Amino acid sequence: MTLKFLAGTVSLFLFVLGVTATDWYTVEWDAPQFTALSGDMVIPKLPNPGGIPYVWPALQSNHGVLQAVCDGRSGVWRIGKHPVALHMYTALHESAADGFYGVPSLPWGNGFNVNPGDTVHFSFTSASSGTTWTATLSSNGKSASTTLNIPGSTMNRAIFAVELTRIPFNFGPITYRNVKITATTAASGWCGRILHIGNYPHTVTGNVASGNTCNIASIVQNSPS
Structure with missing residues (x-):
């Protein structure tokens, strides 16, 4: 598995523009401005090979996405004795409408192995x-x-996404624990408003507002199949 930090990607840029070539399954929160996102992600099992699976938490603006991505494109996201590569990238794809220039305009980052x-x-x-x-x-x-x-x-969207191209959502679950999302406004106004994309079973437990922070005990995204 490759886990990478990005600020926007080609596929996610299509998501921003509303293009639906990829299947999306998300859990989301919206606020006027987010200033921090943290949590613990349990690395999921790998789906069968043959498609492009991404799993990621992120903060998104109208210009791009800052994300940590589990990347299974190359078959390196494997179960068993094979190690899973964890990489951190930073890449910002530009849009003529938003004034970002350069492909990418931010440097690639570092990484380490996980299973x-x-x-x-x-x-x-x-x-x-x-x-x-x-x-x-x-x-x-x-x-x-x-x-x-x-x-x-x-950054006005906090997103926990499963992004799939040419592959069904038949793996998981994807689990996040000890999630904290902080905004410039009181969390009481947005912590309880949970949005999602995709028809699939998912649960959010223990979401509690404290000042400007939404504390979430767990987010679990399950396969619909």
């Missing part, structure tokens, strides 16, 4: 300016981090 069943802690944190983001991963004593400058991009 299905491992727990990876992820964190996205913005500086007081709101334009500089620090993204980190850690698991079993290993860690990777990168800092991104993303000006003019207000």
Whole structure:
């Protein structure tokens, strides 16, 4: 499995524009501006080969997506004795409409290996300016981090997604624990409004507002099949 940090990808850029060539299964929260997202992701089992599976938590603006992606495209996301590659990338794909230029305009990051069943802690944190983001991963004593400058991009969606191309959602579950989402506004106004894309079984438990932070005990995304 490849886990990568990105600020926008080709497929996710299509998602922003509403293109539906890919199947999406999400759990989401909206707020005027998010400033941090963190949690523990349990690395899921691998689906059968032959398609393009991505699983990721993210913060999204109208300009792009900052995400930590489990990437199963190359068959490196495997169960058993084969290690799963965990990489952190930062890439920002531009749009003529939003003024981002360069492909990509942000550097690639570092990474380390994980296996299905491992727990990876992820964190996205913005500086007081709101334009500089620090993204980190850690698991079993290993860690990777990168800092991104993303000006003019207000993160207003917190997304937990399963993104599938030419492959059914027949694996999982995808589990997140100890999730914290922080915004510039009181969490009491948005923590209880849980949105989703896709017709599939999913559960959110223990979502409690505390100041500007929504604390979520667990998010579980199950296969619809």
